[in-house]
Amino acid sequence: MKESKIIPKILEILQSGAEATAQIFDIFTSGYSESYRKAHRYARQRLHFSTDWAEDYRSKQRFYSLLNKLKRDGLVKKNSSGRQSRWTITKTGLIKLAGIKKVNEEERKLNDGLWRIVIFDVPEKERPKRIWLRSALTNNNFKMLQKSVWIGKRKLPEKFILSLKQKQMITYVYIFEVGKTGTLHEII
Numbered sequence: 001m002k003e004s005k006i007i008p009k010i011l012e013i014l015q016s017g018a019e020a021t022a023q024i025f026d027i028f029t030s031g032y033s034e035s036y037r038k039a040h041r042y043a044r045q046r047l048h049f050s051t052d053w054a055e056d057y058r059s060k061q062r063f064y065s066l067l068n069k070l071k072r073d074g075l076v077k078k079n080s081s082g083r084q085s086r087w088t089i090t091k092t093g094l095i096k097l098a099g100i101k102k103v104n105e106e107e108r109k110l111n112d113g114l115w116r117i118v119i120f121d122v123p124e125k126e127r128p129k130r131i132w133l134r135s136a137l138t139n140n141n142f143k144m145l146q147k148s149v150w151i152g153k154r155k156l157p158e159k160f161i162l163s164l165k166q167k168q169m170i171t172y173v174y175i176f177e178v179g180k181t182g183t184l185h186e187i188i
Helices: 003-028 032-044 055-072 091-108 122-141 158-164
Strands: 076-081 084-089 115-120 143-146 149-153 172-176
Touching: 003 032, 055 076, 084 091, 115 122, 122 149
Parallel strands: none
Antiparallel strands: 076 084, 115 149, 115 172, 143 149
16 A cells, blocks of 8 residues: 555544544543433444544645645745745746736636627538537537537637637627526526
């Protein structure tokens, strides 16, 4: 068994032992009638600590694995002095962060909360255009209601509209903005 699987198992065993010890201590420090009730209750159900040691270990491992991946990608660096470590962002990391913020800002602008319905009728002889359109709608978080009817809760980017014009598909595509949803909420 790999070390990554052994450590959580050991922690789970230790935690169950600690839980049993806490339960026994609780029984012995209670009055006679209360201790009898607690003993029966503990026998019927298993009480849990507020923290799960094994899950806590796994989440810390995921966090440090993520930090090390960011370090390998050159986005952060680790400065050690004695027993202390200090993580800082690199220039590459700052550039990546600026790009992520820009994308998030663009996404925020596109997500205005209004429903849009896209209906298209691309001729069979232009099948690659139809495939591209479905892919583009999927990439813009639209969901298919029917093969040529799609719905999404965001604006379509200007780049998408320009691509439609460039591919000479404007005459095949109709985009509607929904003011009142009616039964639409039941579908999505």
